[in-house]
Amino acid sequence: MDIEALKHQLRGDVSTSKRHTHFVWPTGETMLTLSLLNNLERCVSDVLARGVPGDLIETGVWRGGACIFMRALLDHHGDPDRLVWVADSFCGLPPPNSLKYPADAGMDLSNVQGLAVSLEQVQANFAKYGMLDDRVRFLKGWFRDSLPPAPITTLAVMRLDGDLYESTMDALVHLYPKLSPGGYVIIDDWSRRGGSIPCVKAVLDYRAQHGIEDPIQVLDPEIHYAWGAFWQRGEKRRG
Numbered sequence: 001m002d003i004e005a006l007k008h009q010l011r012g013d014v015s016t017s018k019r020h021t022h023f024v025w026p027t028g029e030t031m032l033t034l035s036l037l038n039n040l041e042r043c044v045s046d047v048l049a050r051g052v053p054g055d056l057i058e059t060g061v062w063r064g065g066a067c068i069f070m071r072a073l074l075d076h077h078g079d080p081d082r083l084v085w086v087a088d089s090f091c092g093l094p095p096p097n098s099l100k101y102p103a104d105a106g107m108d109l110s111n112v113q114g115l116a117v118s119l120e121q122v123q124a125n126f127a128k129y130g131m132l133d134d135r136v137r138f139l140k141g142w143f144r145d146s147l148p149p150a151p152i153t154t155l156a157v158m159r160l161d162g163d164l165y166e167s168t169m170d171a172l173v174h175l176y177p178k179l180s181p182g183g184y185v186i187i188d189d190w191s192r193r194g195g196s197i198p199c200v201k202a203v204l205d206y207r208a209q210h211g212i213e214d215p216i217q218v219l220d221p222e223i224h225y226a227w228g229a230f231w232q233r234g235e236k237r238r239g
Contacts, residue, residue, distance in 0.1 A: 001076045006129070007037045010065040025114050029125050030065025036188075036228045039219050040066060040159065043184040043230065044073045047156040052182040054156035057085035059143055059171040060188070062115065064122040066159060071131040082156070087139040087146060087171075092116035094142050096164060103165040103198040143167050147174035155179045160199070161188035168202035176206070181235045190218060190229040203229075 012028020032040070044056065056070045064086060071084045092115045096104035109115060119140055126132035139146040143162065147170060155178045162168045168187075179185065191197045206212070212231075219228035 001072055003041065003072065003076055006069065006072055007034060009129075010037075010069060028065060029063040029068060031062065032066060032188075035219055037066075037069060039228065039230060040069060040157075040186065041073060043157050043186060044070055045077065047180075047183055048073075048077045048079055050182060052156045052180050054154035054178070054180045054183055055083040055085060055152060056157045056159075057087060057152065057155055057175065058159040058161065059087040059147070059175070060161035060163065060167065061086050061088045061117075061122060062161070063117050064125045066161075067136070068126055068129050068131050070157070070159075071126070071136055072129065074135070082135070084136050085139060085150070085152060086122065086136060087143065087150075088117075088119075088122070089142055090117065090119040090122065090140050093163060094167070097166060101164070101166045101169075101198075103201045107164055107198055109163065143170035143174070147171065150174075152178055156183045157186070158184070159186040159188065163189060163199055165198035165202040168199040169206060172202065172206040176210075179233050181233055183233050184230055185233065186228070186230040188228055190227040 010028050010030045011032070012026050058067050058070070061067050067084050067086045074082055074084070092112065093109040095110040096107050098105035119138060123132055126136060139150050152175070155175060158171070158175050158179060160168055160171045162171055176185065187199065187203055189197060189199045191200065214231045214234045216229050216231045219230065
């Protein structure tokens, strides 16, 4: 498996992804920049090298590219046992519940058709790269419904791309307690506006509520509209 070539294949034609005044959907299976894919590779490779127990998950997968990449990394490193969990509504983002989650007010992306990719299409994308097998598990539904009963026991890497406060908080509440010490949390959306971004506010609120002080590292600071961030869970387990 040529991991470097796979990164470029998954990204497709990124030259058309942003043109002056309007957005054009990328042709590939992921919107991740090369630096974000490199970070995902480093995190997964590190937990495999150190034997950190647990599976890999992404919440909010779009066309499935990041999950396909994680599944390929397991083969690349010869890991025979871990699972990749693919969690998404497969019908786009939910309408914001701004009464319960005021941070989501004005963030209605539920009608953005480009964000709605069916389960069947994501599965076809996995098959296109030869990565659709019984070690890939799909969790369909809103995170508040699909994550609580999910048969996940332990995680080593969790990548969150829920955009909204509600979606991000749901993922943290139901998944972070399962993250092994030494494992990684990767947040797709980080921004210069910090806590004014709904998903960033959810992350900061959750960390404050649970006394999480592990340092956040920011990725892609040269991109003005969105960055990325991650942290490694400390050895002391906190709820």
